[in-house]
Amino acid sequence: MDIKQLKIWLKDIQVQNVVNSDVEVVNNSPLIMLGKGRQGAVFQVSDDVCVKVFGNEEDCEREHYALSLGKETNLFPTVHAKGPLYIAMDIVKGVDIREYLQSQPLSEALSAKLLEMLITFKKIGYERIDxxxxxxxxxxxxxxxxxxxxxxVWRDRVYPYPRKLLTSLGEENKAIFLAHVQEMAPEVYAEWLHYIRMEEISHQIYQILLPEKPNKNTLKKLSSQLLTTEDEAKYVAQLQGLVHKVFKEEWIKTMLARGKNPDAVMEKIDEYWDAREQELFPDRDRKGGKDRNSERDRNRHEGKRFVGESRRDNDKHHNRNRYEGERNHDRHRRSGHKNRKRHHS
Ligand SMILES: Nc1ncnc2c1ncn2[C@@H]1O[C@H](COP(=O)(O)OP(=O)(O)OP(=O)(O)O)[C@@H](O)[C@H]1O
Ligand SMILES: [Mg+2]
Structure with a gap:
């Protein structure tokens, strides 16, 4: 392929993205346009090669990257050249599935090829298998x-089953394809059916929620039950709990960032907090020690928090688990408060 010539022609082609519409094309080159979409326009360069001109560089990079993932397979056009805004590739001949299915039935053999295509997508690392x-x-x-x-590729949101392929087939061919998949890959079929069902349920819920008008006046009255500042004693206790939580969260982040062993310092923090609590609320039940667990006792009882994990301080995943541990601990702590209260009365 004559790249020099191609670049000269490309100077005479301008492609611009348009919101919610196909690109706008100004073509002063002799190249014939084969088609266009939202991301670019495709021109015939020779009998076998075309060039896709993009409206922006990111789409071009993305498509080039996706094509590169598949270059060892036989599933994609071979790439011949790439610039910031264009990709020269083989012209794909034959007939697209939409046209094909207008005159031909969806055979088991074609369904098998579509399933193989999805398997290849997955194998080469595509995020959207659709x-x-x-x-x-x-x-x-x-x-x-x-x-x-x-x-x-490079997707924020992906669907767990080939939603677009199935819906694009239309009701009749979708049912035929699913029946073929059921026979060839029953477990995959069961998963897809599960997702389709979830989608149907979501759709039904939306239809129910849509006409429902929340009674804002009643809600406004009832919502006073959620207020927390009127009862001074309760307010102080809740505020203390909140500040305590923030303090601990921030402290854990700081310790992890410093690469410290949080176990050792946690002990000290708990001791400190127990002392403060005792100072602020001397009347709280300390009798027997069985029911009124100190901060430290509660932590020990929880057990799993930091113990034996300090070696892996740099492991993000692990740190998250520890954080979860902390959250569990707080849940535990809350129920501890409840028990304590019950004990008081
Ligand atoms: N390699 C190719 N060989 C032959 N024709 C092609 C080729 N690539 C694209 N085309 C034609 O150009 C049209 C537009 O291409 P394409 O679908 O890649 O554009 P797009 O802007 O990325 O589309 P979309 O808006 O769906 O993302 C296609 O529908 C097809 O007709
Ligand atoms: Mg596209």
């Missing part, structure tokens, strides 16, 4: 080729 039927082409030799792959 594709619209019009972006999937059947070749003369019966193999599949896929275009427009930018949206398979």
């Amino acid at each position: 594709h619209h039927k019009r972006q999937i082409y059947l070749q003369l030799d019966g193999s599949l080729k896929v275009i427009d792959v930018a949206r398979t």
